[in-house]
Amino acid sequence: MDKKPRSLRTLIAVVITLVTLGVLIWGMFFTADYLVLDPKGPVGESQKDLIIISTLLCCIVIVPVLILTAFIVWRYRDKPNRKASYSPNWHDSKVLETVWWGVPILIIIVLAVVTARYTYALEPSKPIDAEQKPVTVQVVSLDWKWLFLYPEENIASVNTLTIPKGVPVRFEISADSPMNSFWIPQLGGQIYAMSGMSMTLYLKADEVGKYFGSGANFTGEHFAQMRFDVNAVEPADYQKWVDKVKGNTGSTLTEASYADLAKPGVMGQTEYSSFPEGLYSKIAYKYVVDGKQNSESSEGTKNEGMPLNTGFGVNGLGEAQPAH
Amino acid sequence: MAQPNTHGHDAHESHGSVKSYVLGFILSIVLTIIPLVIVMNDLMAKTATFIVIMIAAVLQLLVQLLFFMHLRETEKPRWNVMGLVLGIIILVTVVGGSIWIMEVNKIGY
Amino acid sequence: MAQSVAHKGNHSADHDHGHHDPNELKVLGFWFFLISDVILFSVLFATFIVLRHNTAGGPDGKELFELPGVIWETFILLTSSFTSGLATLAMNRGNKKQLIGWLIVTAILGASFVGLEVSEFVKMVNEGAGFSRSAFLSAFFTLVGTHGIHVSVGLCWMIALMIQLGKRGITETTKGKVTLISLYWHFLDVIWIFLLTIVYLMGVM
Amino acid sequence: MLDSIKDFASWFFVTGDPLIYGADVSIVIATIAIFWALTHFKKWGWIWKNWLTTVDHKKIGIMYILAALLMLFRGGVDAIMMRTQIALPGMKFLEPEHYNQVFTTHGTIMILFMAMPLMFGLFNIIIPLQIGARDVAYPFLNALSFWLFFVGAMLFNLSFVIGGSPDAGWTSYPPLSELMHNPGVGQNFYIWGIQISGIGSLATGINFMVTLIKMRAPGMTLMKMPMFSWSVFATCIIIILAFPILTVTLALLFLDRFAGGHFFTLDLGGNPMMYINLFWMWGHPEVYIVVLPAFGIFSEVVATFSRKRIFGYKSMVFALLTISVVSFFTWLHHFFTMGSGADINAFFAITTMIIAIPTGVKIFNWLFTMYRGRITFELPMMWTIAFIPCFVVGGMTGVMLAVAPADFQFHNSYFLIAHFHQVLIGGVVFGYFAGLYYWWPKMFGFILDHKLGVWAFWFWNIGFYVCFMPQYSLGLMGMTRRVSEYSWDTGWGPLNFISTIGALLMGIGFLFQVAQILYSTFKHKKVGNDPWNARTLEWTTASPAPEYNFAVIPHVHSVDDFWEAKERRAKGIADDPMPPIEPIHMPKNSIIPPIMGACWFVAGFGFVFEWWWFYIPGMIGVAICMIARSFSYDTDYYIPVEEVERTEEAIRGSV
Numbered sequence A: 001m002d003k004k005p006r007s008l009r010t011l012i013a014v015v016i017t018l019v020t021l022g023v024l025i026w027g028m029f030f031t032a033d034y035l036v037l038d039p040k041g042p043v044g045e046s047q048k049d050l051i052i053i054s055t056l057l058c059c060i061v062i063v064p065v066l067i068l069t070a071f072i073v074w075r076y077r078d079k080p081n082r083k084a085s086y087s088p089n090w091h092d093s094k095v096l097e098t099v100w101w102g103v104p105i106l107i108i109i110v111l112a113v114v115t116a117r118y119t120y121a122l123e124p125s126k127p128i129d130a131e132q133k134p135v136t137v138q139v140v141s142l143d144w145k146w147l148f149l150y151p152e153e154n155i156a157s158v159n160t161l162t163i164p165k166g167v168p169v170r171f172e173i174s175a176d177s178p179m180n181s182f183w184i185p186q187l188g189g190q191i192y193a194m195s196g197m198s199m200t201l202y203l204k205a206d207e208v209g210k211y212f213g214s215g216a217n218f219t220g221e222h223f224a225q226m227r228f229d230v231n232a233v234e235p236a237d238y239q240k241w242v243d244k245v246k247g248n249t250g251s252t253l254t255e256a257s258y259a260d261l262a263k264p265g266v267m268g269q270t271e272y273s274s275f276p277e278g279l280y281s282k283i284a285y286k287y288v289v290d291g292k293q294n295s296e297s298s299e300g301t302k303n304e305g306m307p308l309n310t311g312f313g314v315n316g317l318g319e320a321q322p323a324h
Numbered sequence B: 001m002a003q004p005n006t007h008g009h010d011a012h013e014s015h016g017s018v019k020s021y022v023l024g025f026i027l028s029i030v031l032t033i034i035p036l037v038i039v040m041n042d043l044m045a046k047t048a049t050f051i052v053i054m055i056a057a058v059l060q061l062l063v064q065l066l067f068f069m070h071l072r073e074t075e076k077p078r079w080n081v082m083g084l085v086l087g088i089i090i091l092v093t094v095v096g097g098s099i100w101i102m103e104v105n106k107i108g109y
Numbered sequence C: 001m002a003q004s005v006a007h008k009g010n011h012s013a014d015h016d017h018g019h020h021d022p023n024e025l026k027v028l029g030f031w032f033f034l035i036s037d038v039i040l041f042s043v044l045f046a047t048f049i050v051l052r053h054n055t056a057g058g059p060d061g062k063e064l065f066e067l068p069g070v071i072w073e074t075f076i077l078l079t080s081s082f083t084s085g086l087a088t089l090a091m092n093r094g095n096k097k098q099l100i101g102w103l104i105v106t107a108i109l110g111a112s113f114v115g116l117e118v119s120e121f122v123k124m125v126n127e128g129a130g131f132s133r134s135a136f137l138s139a140f141f142t143l144v145g146t147h148g149i150h151v152s153v154g155l156c157w158m159i160a161l162m163i164q165l166g167k168r169g170i171t172e173t174t175k176g177k178v179t180l181i182s183l184y185w186h187f188l189d190v191i192w193i194f195l196l197t198i199v200y201l202m203g204v205m
Numbered sequence D: 001m002l003d004s005i006k007d008f009a010s011w012f013f014v015t016g017d018p019l020i021y022g023a024d025v026s027i028v029i030a031t032i033a034i035f036w037a038l039t040h041f042k043k044w045g046w047i048w049k050n051w052l053t054t055v056d057h058k059k060i061g062i063m064y065i066l067a068a069l070l071m072l073f074r075g076g077v078d079a080i081m082m083r084t085q086i087a088l089p090g091m092k093f094l095e096p097e098h099y100n101q102v103f104t105t106h107g108t109i110m111i112l113f114m115a116m117p118l119m120f121g122l123f124n125i126i127i128p129l130q131i132g133a134r135d136v137a138y139p140f141l142n143a144l145s146f147w148l149f150f151v152g153a154m155l156f157n158l159s160f161v162i163g164g165s166p167d168a169g170w171t172s173y174p175p176l177s178e179l180m181h182n183p184g185v186g187q188n189f190y191i192w193g194i195q196i197s198g199i200g201s202l203a204t205g206i207n208f209m210v211t212l213i214k215m216r217a218p219g220m221t222l223m224k225m226p227m228f229s230w231s232v233f234a235t236c237i238i239i240i241l242a243f244p245i246l247t248v249t250l251a252l253l254f255l256d257r258f259a260g261g262h263f264f265t266l267d268l269g270g271n272p273m274m275y276i277n278l279f280w281m282w283g284h285p286e287v288y289i290v291v292l293p294a295f296g297i298f299s300e301v302v303a304t305f306s307r308k309r310i311f312g313y314k315s316m317v318f319a320l321l322t323i324s325v326v327s328f329f330t331w332l333h334h335f336f337t338m339g340s341g342a343d344i345n346a347f348f349a350i351t352t353m354i355i356a357i358p359t360g361v362k363i364f365n366w367l368f369t370m371y372r373g374r375i376t377f378e379l380p381m382m383w384t385i386a387f388i389p390c391f392v393v394g395g396m397t398g399v400m401l402a403v404a405p406a407d408f409q410f411h412n413s414y415f416l417i418a419h420f421h422q423v424l425i426g427g428v429v430f431g432y433f434a435g436l437y438y439w440w441p442k443m444f445g446f447i448l449d450h451k452l453g454v455w456a457f458w459f460w461n462i463g464f465y466v467c468f469m470p471q472y473s474l475g476l477m478g479m480t481r482r483v484s485e486y487s488w489d490t491g492w493g494p495l496n497f498i499s500t501i502g503a504l505l506m507g508i509g510f511l512f513q514v515a516q517i518l519y520s521t522f523k524h525k526k527v528g529n530d531p532w533n534a535r536t537l538e539w540t541t542a543s544p545a546p547e548y549n550f551a552v553i554p555h556v557h558s559v560d561d562f563w564e565a566k567e568r569r570a571k572g573i574a575d576d577p578m579p580p581i582e583p584i585h586m587p588k589n590s591i592i593p594p595i596m597g598a599c600w601f602v603a604g605f606g607f608v609f610e611w612w613w614f615y616i617p618g619m620i621g622v623a624i625c626m627i628a629r630s631f632s633y634d635t636d637y638y639i640p641v642e643e644v645e646r647t648e649e650a651i652r653g654s655v
């Protein structure tokens, strides 16, 4: 670009502006709350490690490429009497070609191995090692709210999820609305919530706290309202909370009030002291007409005899949970 | 590439003879009857039947390609053959991949 | 200014810089089209295979398919593939009458294939096994129906071609067109074989 | 009666939003203005003869590019509307419903109606010239493809003012896109807009494939084909094999909505996952469809402006072909979180990463083309240089997404949004800009103003990083895509605000480009055949090229044939004597493509509203056009030698 001499004053002005802007932007970037990089549970922890490992591995080539780009563009720019050499017909080098086929291949091999390992280790349906028996929470994505059912306690809540700290939680996830994705960044990665099937996701919170949770897959008009709070509390407090919700017998979730709840609309947080037996599987398998067509696919699978019209068998319904 | 414009393009058009067509026809009839007989009379176990009828279908494909569609007789770089091979690879990917992904999902969690 | 050449094929001293002969060009393009059609059918097959057990309490293939009709359709189509081959042979010999004759035979066979298929569809629908009954049936009708539509389009094309052959005789241009349609016809035959195998035979297995 | 008309009108026309009334009014005014201008200046005959019915690849290319730039504007306005809405927490600029429509149309338009036609425009203008051909293999089909694209795009855009826009995202996943959750016509507009133009894209793919295989100038063996041609070759492979997948997927979705099918419904056995599976079988190859030609452009530009042969030609070709094939084996990376199990996730994670290898090879080859070169910073080269860091970083975040368990944390977050804008803008948009600047003189005979171009360049580039870098952070902060609002306590406000500023900067960059085009059009400096001192055949003919491209078909001896001819000339070696000019065989204009396009439009419109009295006549019209074409034998003509000589004379005289 043009190289007109600038007066000192403009220069100073520019520098000051840049510095201010830089500080401002720095402030914005570095004071931000990077939930994904601040995990509070083993799953999120491993995923964060993996993110860091993969970033570093990629950087092994990416950073040199960036530097090389800057260097080459600078050095070989056309200018009168430059010193850099010019060889217009040099277009082939076995050594170089080998290097840049080889190095990325090596990195990708390493990355592939790491990825495969973690993929098996972090398989969402794999239980988390822990002394305690996991708590089960059934999650249903509704049109623009989240319903949480606690089958062991027979209580339920909307848009707020309470879990005991240090105890693995087994989420069973389904939907009575378009496909969503259930995501609590600080505890670990997401999984789709789909009508007609039930997904299993194990997470665990290692610290007491209030975490951000949200739907991650677009479900229509008020998708933006599909956020929920996750309260990880001491196990004793968890029990207290359960008793409190149970005690509040004024608010029960019935078939009728579920039907209302399932209607499209936005709402705040609520808790229910009880919910109808088998509600979750009724929701997850709402569209099943009969189980005939599944007879074939269930041979020898975990989902023995589980009728499901989509052909997607599922284990781990409240009622028929095979031992893990 | 640049071939002179001679008038007769016979070189690549008059392929096939009555004989080859009749042969192809007979082969294709036979290859159709075999699976029909096997399936209608329950001659084999399920997997075996599946394998045999798929093989018959693929052979039938080759018969049609070679005897009727004259796959071998086109001019030198056989673009259509290359395309077809690639197409079949993608076909297998589409069908196989869908089955793989959707079946495993079926087992689910 | 520019003079028009109506029949390129008849134009003996072809001034084109001719590293390509138009028919050869068309055949290659048509092959690529057929390859894309292979992919099109592969998606339909994949969908059918994935959804084939999802009968939602409705009838499945075992209950619905009646092989005799399908066998007839198969042999009719196989034969028509053969006769369309004979048509190209006649064309290469320059025998216009035979060419049109074999094309007519092919078209009649094709039409009876479509007729049989349609009557089968009608019967299924009357039995309450329509397109909207279940995912399996949606996939079935779409897969088989797409093939049927291909055959029907081929028929219209063939008729248009017979008219052109009648009017213009065997020229370079019409020759090219006959070559294409016979390729198309053999291709449909191949697709049908896989339909027979995967939809019907495996359906009744 | 009157009431029912009113009811109908308020359903048929989109109402209730000042933005839409504004659009309505401007569409009507623009249409009237165009008609008035054409009538006033007596240009109807001219536009009909020279543009609407043309089968000349160069003109078709220009029409593609015009339409694409228009769509870039439309998609860009959408982007700016979105960014305004989410600039701050609690903004009340767009209703959620409206926001959803805007990101859906933004994504769809940018990929299918901006990137694709811009790409086809460049194919059209350059490929025949670059391989020394008179036209594409099937000029008629080429015109038809254009019109199919055009009516598809128009149909899609019509949804803005009539009937309502689609709002299920550019991916349009069922069951959200099924009747059950989406009863309006918007989704039908999506299906038919894409479907019609998709058929055109498939035809273009076949057309250029055959063109490249069969129409190369004598002597140009495959391994002497310029890199851009190779990239188009690789792209066409993907188009031919991937577009039918889209066609079927959309057709099945439509059957669900229109005919009560149960492919992807929740009830009666449908399986929405199957749609997702099929969509990405096309969708993933699609992103490589749009980026490969950009790679081709970079190869041409880098060699030209480094004054140096392209480095590692063979491995460039090999990399292109590898990418095009491997791109078919990675689709599941878009739904790692669907729970397919560890085997499947691991498999697709690895196939996805493999693509990084050939892509990296291309990057290195470009770098080493510049190495020991003599780089001049003309506009095409500036965009190319800007592309490298941008794409490399975007590609790196792509590889990070490919790490399946990590993707559980990235999926559907702004991290993903940042990734794909970085490759789409850094790769595709920068690439096509480079191509436009590079070949603009070949299209119009003048160069675009440098100074304004530099301004545009810096606004775009700075704007880009300001806009999309914060989005990586936002993703890590838990912000998911497609949210129309958020509250203060999320802490996403400041970075979103910065991001919006970046979007506006890019908008200003775009305005500079508009200014640049207008300015250069009116103040143009005519240039000769070869303004950049370039290397390939398209630069041997006039700018703009005459309708027959080459008076005499060139003979090719090497990859950089023209460059070497120039070197020989510099050494004083005389060219081979020109063979005599012969009459040139050309295709005739045809009115069938635009008419058939119009019939498709009518049919598509009918299908959208499910009005049989619209779609049946429309489809009959399509059939009639096809028959008419089959029966027309008078489709070509010869340009006599004298006329060619006269034209050549005039060209020489004018330079």
Ligand code: HEA
Binding pocket: A057, A058, A061, A062, A065, A103, A104, A105, A107, A108, D171, D287, D288, D290, D291, D333, D334, D335, D352, D353, D355, D356, D357, D359, D360, D361, D363, D391, D392, D393, D394, D395, D396, D397, D398, D399, D400, D401, D402, D403, D407, D410, D411, D412, D416, D419, D420, D423, D424, D427, D428
């Ligand atoms: C032009 C478009 C384009 C391009 C080129 C790419 C390129 C790549 N993309 Fe991207 N992608 C999109 C467009 C594109 N993508 C879009 C639009 C979406 C989202 C759609 C939606 O959901 O709406 C998406 C989404 C997407 C996902 C899904 C994420 C999710 O939904 O959760 C993934 C996951 O694997 C992914 C990966 C990749 C990879 C690995 C590449 C690779 O090809 C990149 C390769 C390049 C490099 C790596 C840089 C150069 C290489 C080197 C210098 C060599 C050495 C490097 C290493 C060894 C690391 N992309």
Ligand code: HEA
Binding pocket: D072, D073, D075, D076, D077, D079, D080, D082, D083, D103, D104, D106, D107, D108, D110, D111, D115, D168, D169, D170, D171, D417, D421, D424, D425, D428, D429, D467, D480, D481, D482, D483, D484, D503, D506, D507, D508, D510, D511
């Ligand atoms: C080639 C493809 C392409 C291109 C070029 C762009 C360009 C841009 N995109 Fe987009 N984008 C997509 C493809 C693309 N995008 C896709 C596929 C999606 C996913 C959609 C989905 O989720 O379904 C998406 C989604 C998407 C989102 C996420 C929305 C969400 O999930 O909620 C955002 C948000 O910032 C965004 C921003 C931008 C911006 C700021 C630009 C800028 O580069 C635009 C630059 C601006 C201009 C060129 C405009 C010029 C106009 C003017 C100067 C006029 C000014 C007028 C007014 C102010 C009224 N895009």
Ligand SMILES: [Cu+2]
Binding pocket: D283, D284, D287, D331, D333, D334
């Ligand atoms: Cu992808």
